[in-house]
Structures are given as structure tokens and as C-alpha cells.
Amino acid sequence: MSYSRGAFDALHHHHADHRRGRRFHGAIQRGVGPDEQVGGRIRARHSGREDLPTDRLFLRAGDGRAGAGLELAGSFRFTDVQYTYPHQTGDAVDIDGLDLPIGQVTALTGVNGAGKTTFARCLQGLDKRCRGELITPSGERLRRQKRLKRCFTVLQDVNAELFTESVIDEVMLAQPEENQELALKILAELDLDAFAQRHPLSLSGGQKQRVAIAAALASERPIIIFDEPTSGLDMRHIQQVAAMIRGLADAQRTVVVVTHDPEFALAACDYNIRLNRGHATEAYPIDQSHAQRLVDSLTADVA
Numbered sequence: 001m002s003y004s005r006g007a008f009d010a011l012h013h014h015h016a017d018h019r020r021g022r023r024f025h026g027a028i029q030r031g032v033g034p035d036e037q038v039g040g041r042i043r044a045r046h047s048g049r050e051d052l053p054t055d056r057l058f059l060r061a062g063d064g065r066a067g068a069g070l071e072l073a074g075s076f077r078f079t080d081v082q083y084t085y086p087h088q089t090g091d092a093v094d095i096d097g098l099d100l101p102i103g104q105v106t107a108l109t110g111v112n113g114a115g116k117t118t119f120a121r122c123l124q125g126l127d128k129r130c131r132g133e134l135i136t137p138s139g140e141r142l143r144r145q146k147r148l149k150r151c152f153t154v155l156q157d158v159n160a161e162l163f164t165e166s167v168i169d170e171v172m173l174a175q176p177e178e179n180q181e182l183a184l185k186i187l188a189e190l191d192l193d194a195f196a197q198r199h200p201l202s203l204s205g206g207q208k209q210r211v212a213i214a215a216a217l218a219s220e221r222p223i224i225i226f227d228e229p230t231s232g233l234d235m236r237h238i239q240q241v242a243a244m245i246r247g248l249a250d251a252q253r254t255v256v257v258v259t260h261d262p263e264f265a266l267a268a269c270d271y272n273i274r275l276n277r278g279h280a281t282e283a284y285p286i287d288q289s290h291a292q293r294l295v296d297s298l299t300a301d302v303a
Helices: 005-018 035-046 116-124 144-150 167-174 180-189 205-219 235-250 262-268 288-301
Strands: 075-083 093-101 105-109 131-135 151-154 223-227 254-258 271-276 279-285
Touching (some): 075 116, 093 116, 093 254, 093 279, 105 116, 105 235, 105 262, 105 288, 116 131, 116 144, 116 151, 116 223, 116 254, 144 151, 151 205, 167 180, 180 205, 205 223, 205 235, 262 288, 271 288, 279 288
Parallel strands (some): 105 254, 105 271, 151 223, 223 254
Antiparallel strands (some): 075 131
């Protein structure tokens, strides 16, 4: 069975929408070791970091072929965000405005039910009931329909977004223009090239997760949203995914990651936005001075 890109977008949005009201399950019960280990990870993250060779995997701003609306610098600003669940009083999400820097990875953290996934759905424009507007650095105002074309979301349950008969087809379907050579390079970087002709649903959970990430990388959309991208992955593949997400940021994508994983957040993310009952209660850079603050909040969330 084959799908057109229009069908792919429709299926991607439908399956994501079908999961409305979902809450996180099975949060990773993993903390971070002693303080010196946290500092070591931060030093590795912010100095001497070796990223993947992104120039051969991802098109950079200015190439003329990058995803629609790719901005050269600055931040996207998501303003006046409000969402209320049916038959409930009070807003599930109520945020005046947040900045999402281009070329950076922003973590969305908070306890289960804090509004992280709802916020991510609103950002992509998946729900008509969500009010809000995304403003590009050039001042363009993106309502819901336009955001659908600018964002790509990797769901926590990747079974809901794998549609094709082979792994390579899954990646090529997400590309704005089919390019098998580039698709195979992306698969190789995620240790998936040996499975290129396998059916995606025949793979292990961690392998399926990486296929979904490969499709996001291939989409070339300027805003990539990850919902718990390290769920079910071992440490080696967590590090791989962190490097790939860093590669997206270095290629001037705006990356937003819903996560409970402190080690992943320290390795991959530049900023943290913490939500509580639908409000943004904290926002700070993930640097040496804030590392322990992030670790403490995330380990407390899963305690």
C-alpha cells in the first residue's frame, strides 16, 4: 500500500488527534548520579561536544530547498495560548506567551497532567479548540492551519504514526522531495539501514521510535516536536537520539521536546520551560548554573 504526501499529512494529523486527552504512562524511573556526574555531562554538552555531520543530513537555512518558512535567526513566539477540555471548567492550558528559539532545543517539563502534551498539540495546530498564535521572527502570524504545515510531531506511541510497508518508504514519504540516498544516510546514522526494507511494525519498540525520528528529520519542517523521544531506548540510543536532535538544532530547526528524562535533557536541551496546571511557571537556560535545578525537578516528578 502506498500513500501520497497529502494522505501522509492527513494520517499523521488524524492519528495524533485520535490520542486527545492522553496522559503519560510509564515515565522512565531514571535519575542522575552524583553531582560530579551531572557536571561531567554538562561539560560534555556545552564544551567539546561532537555533533553529527549535519550538513550532509539536513538542509540548512539559505539552501533554497529547506522546509517551508524556515527562519534564519531569532525565535518563534507562541502567544495567547488557551485550551479547555470539553465538559470541564477552567483552562487546561493558559499561557500569555513563550519564546521558542530557532537553532535551540527547548524542553517542556512538568508532572503528569501539567499540560505539556496539550501545549505541544496546540503548537502544531492539531486541535481546533486551542486558541493561540505563532509569530515568526519576521512577524508572520501563523494560525492553526499554517502551523500544521510548519510542524512535525513524533508521538510517544509511534505505532500511531507508522503507515507504510517499509522503513525506507516511511522516511521518504516524509521528505518534501523523495531522495533515497539522503533517506538511507539518515537511517544509517540511527543504526536502521539494515532494516530499510523491513515493515516498520515488525521492529522492536526502540527501533520503531528511531524510524519515527528519522521521518521527522527527513521532513525538513522548521519546527520539530518530540513527545518523550527516549521512551524505551537504552543509553546508547538515548545518546544517539540526543545527538540527532542537537543536529536538528544546529541545522537551524526549532526543536521542542516533552521529556521526563534528566540525562537526556542535560545532553540535548538548551532551555527548560516548566509547566504546572497549564501555566508556564519557570523558564531558564540549561547551563552549569541551572543543571542541578533541572535534575532535581525531573527526578522529583518521577519519584
